[in-house]
Amino acid sequence: MPGTVGRVPTPAGPVPGTPVSGATMVVGRQPWAGTVLGPPESWDPAVRGAVEIVLASPAPMALHLGDDLLLLYNDAYAELIGDKHPQAVGRPAAEVFAEVWHRPGVGDVVEHTYRTGEPFLDRAVSLPLRQDAGELDQAVYIRACSPVRTGLGRIVGVLSVVVETNPATRQLQGLSDFAAALSGTLTLDDVARVALRYAITSFDADRVSLAVDDGGGGWRMVRRIRGELVDEADERLPPLWRRGPADWQAPVVVCARSGQATFVEDGQPLRDIAADRHDQKIRALAAVPLRASVVRGGLTVGYRTAHAWSAPERALLAASAELIGQATERARRFETQHGTAQLLQRSMLPENLPVLPRLRVAARYDPGVDGNAAGGDFYDAFVLPTGELGVVLGDVAGHDVQAAARMGQVRAALRALALNDPRPDQVLAGLDRLVSSLGAEAGTHELFVTVVFGVIDVDREQLTLASAGHPAPLLRRSPPDGPPSAEYLDVALGAPLGVGYHPRTRTVAFTPGDTLLLFSDGVVERRRHGLSHGLARLAESVAVAQSGDPRALCATATAAVSGATEDDVAVLAVEYALRPSRSARMEVPAEPTAPSRVRHWMTAQLTRWGVAESVIGAAVLCTSELTTNALLHAGTAARVEIDLSPERLLVSVADSGSRGTVTRARTDTLSSRGRGLGLIEELSDAWGTDPTVRGSTVWFEILLP
Structure with a gap:
């Protein structure tokens, strides 16, 4: 029978001479005696040799042994199948991959090789081997299946080598979803959110950035960092753009001006323009222009380790930048028309x-x-x-x-x-x-x-x-x-x-x-x-x-x-109102010390009014965050107003536009923005944003005991 395994004494632990790693240890502890294969010491030398090859290989490899095609595999294959490991060791492959085994081109290929001994090679096959976020992952692999024979020539299993193709091949599959997401964007802020989210996940990058010209000779740039908290509250306010002059030497701006892509495989590409430690740690950086006819801009993707930029990756970056460029032009036209219409509308309303x-x-x-x-x-x-x-x-x-x-x-x-x-x-x-x-x-x-x-x-x-x-x-x-x-x-x-x-x-x-x-x-x-x-x-x-x-x-x-x-x-x-309220206001200049001055002023004002310390602490923290956001986003002077009644404390922060320039604003607050807005939602009883004739107003309310 093809499933018969000859008996030869071998130790029941990890195969000598192979690295003792996660999958190896699991293989060694598996109770093989309870399977049709019997204990390891009874395995044929040919089977043992195949096991040694699998466990020592850095490539994802698996053995399907016996009539039940019991699984035995290495660490690389364990990583490939995700949370199916380690329970998959020693179990029939049809059970491990029950949701897909009977699909054409999946289990039938292994079973055919086992029955006939005919090897098989597929250079591009979509194998749903693992689940991501509850959905089957459809990565593309190169797969080869070869029969495993005993010394007498009997087939006792199938050696399967499964290698995921170049990551760029897989990333290309996401371009259609990316294009669909961009088609639903209206403003540059919307484009930035979608583009940065796609770039950091699709390229598995440590840092990504997007830059566009501001229409007045300068530039503005927004970035995302791996692991940066971006939650629902963060999405309520516009992305925080960092502004720069016309001759800004940031790589993303340089490539946008020249229209030429640049690729750094190892170095310090952001050393001269680094805003914080996140920029300083980047060693590999790709910068590609958006190639739009009306809007100039660029996209960068960076890693903290050296990275060789393959031809498929460069092609994918170029295609992504092309889509972003088209979306950016649509957004610029929309914002121009939208801004004119809304300015007309609001100029006729009371300021x-x-x-x-x-x-x-x-x-x-x-x-x-x-x-x-x-x-x-x-x-x-x-x-x-x-x-x-x-x-x-x-x-x-x-x-x-x-x-x-x-x-x-x-x-x-x-x-x-x-x-x-x-x-x-x-x-x-x-x-x-x-x-x-x-x-x-x-x-x-x-x-x-x-x-x-x-x-x-x-x-x-x-x-x-x-x-x-x-x-x-x-x-x-x-x-x-x-x-x-x-x-x-x-x-x-x-x-x-x-x-x-x-x-x-x-x-x-x-x-x-x-x-x-x-x-x-x-x-x-x-x-x-x-x-x-x-x-x-x-x-x-x-x-x-x-x-x-x-x-x-x-x-x-x-x-x-x-x-x-x-x-x-x-x-x-x-x-x-049941009783008259007390109010005060402060004009906030667009300079780095402004949030600190607002905190001191507000603490002193609320203390004089006899507000409880717990309310003061929460209000000052929220106001500081909103003031920082107003200065970073709008780039103009802001106005803080506080209104205290016996029932509640109302605080509003109003900016006067989005075309100014922040004077050396602290850009390291970018990474804490989502956390700060989460605190506002947590500490206040109500908050929201209101458009005004020029700019916008963000406010929050804290009910008093």
Whole structure:
């Protein structure tokens, strides 16, 4: 029988003369006597010779012995099959690889060689030998199968040599997934995230970087380090770009300027521009240009050990850079159009909202799915000559520059009418005449404007509202002797402006602890859900919010209804505070000592206000992280504002753009950024980001005992 193994005395331990390693020790301890092969001392000399070859080989090799094709293999093969080792030793191959053994080209090849004695060679076979993240790994291998015979010529097994092809061959398989991921990117920040994640995993690199020109003669570069913590919180803010001058000598910039790739196999390629120890340890570095027609840029891949750059690796790097270059050009065009549209949109919105002793005001505007188009949503809040506060939120139909221009006209006219006569019904009546006139001027009967306008009288503790076809406002009440609740105000909606609006008003109580929420229909409308579902989810989310702080409620409202919206989102919230809050602000220059100065200033300010030490510690840590992020990303001066009420501490850090230059900023904070944002999420009760007319604002809130 082909499975018969001759008997010859051999020791039952590791084969003498072979390295005693992990797989070798496991092979020596295996109870072979309980298998069809019998104890090792009974094995044929030919089998023992095959065992010696397998265990001594640095290449992945395995023996399939006996009719059951029992597995015996070396360390290289153990590494190849992953967590199947060491249980696979001495077990039938069909059991070890049960999920794939019966696939064509897997088990049948070994069984055929065992039955017929015909050797087999396959130079490119996809063998799912191990599982990665729960999915079968489909690496490409060179595989050879040869029969193992006894001294009498009987076949007793199959010697299998399995060698993974050049890693670049395997990496090429991931290019299609990489291209698909890049196709979903919109901004340069999105491209950077996808490109760096792909490069560091596909090339198994220690350091990767991406650089692009900033459009003004300088450069900006972002990098990833092996093992660097990048979590969900880190993805919420843009990548941290390091900026450099036009003549920057960083290899990634040099190759981007010249358009020529460079490859260093062993040396110190980053010595002259090293930002920290991670750069200093790089010995091998490949730098390839993106080869885009509009955007100049480059990609680098580096290792801490010497590395010979093979031809397939160089080809893969070139192909990857080509894909990144195309994505970068699309992102640059999108950002140009997006920036113009959004600057137009936000320039027509109030840059600052009123700051009053008892009324806290906050607003949020987010563009719809198509960020290239300016929309017609608008909001405003302003103090009237009577000392009352006027609040408005509206929506001009359309998503183009014309809609945005009309929105600006409507907002300006509304404020002018309110300053003359603040009665909500009269303001909307005058606005209706304006919209009708604009429609007649444009020769269209399709100019629709919905708007809700209210006047808050603090002394009388009342709110007077009028609405023209707009969703009913939401009022959050927080009584001292019960849980908070949220209810939609029964305001006569009426028809939109321009189609026969009939003025009607509603006056309701607005007492300390209450918060008014005005919102556009983009907050509650979703394609697969009815309007009632969105309204119910919004009311529920606002009612269970931890506080009535307007900034936190704006963030709560925009996230209340799951799913993407194709409409713009605008929210305005006004809280009638139980007691006046205390506030302070600090202008932060773009220099390395700024975060330290902010920490000292904030500690002293909160200590004077009698805030608990535990709250001070958490707030100072979070503010320091946000200040550092603002300086590194925006590169301009920032503004830190703190607002303390009996219920909560609110801190915001605002930057004024993204085109400035940081003065010798500490780039070693890059590696701790994810950890810092994780701490903010852990230490605060709520946090978020708000776009402003220029730049963005990041804020957090800590509830007080």
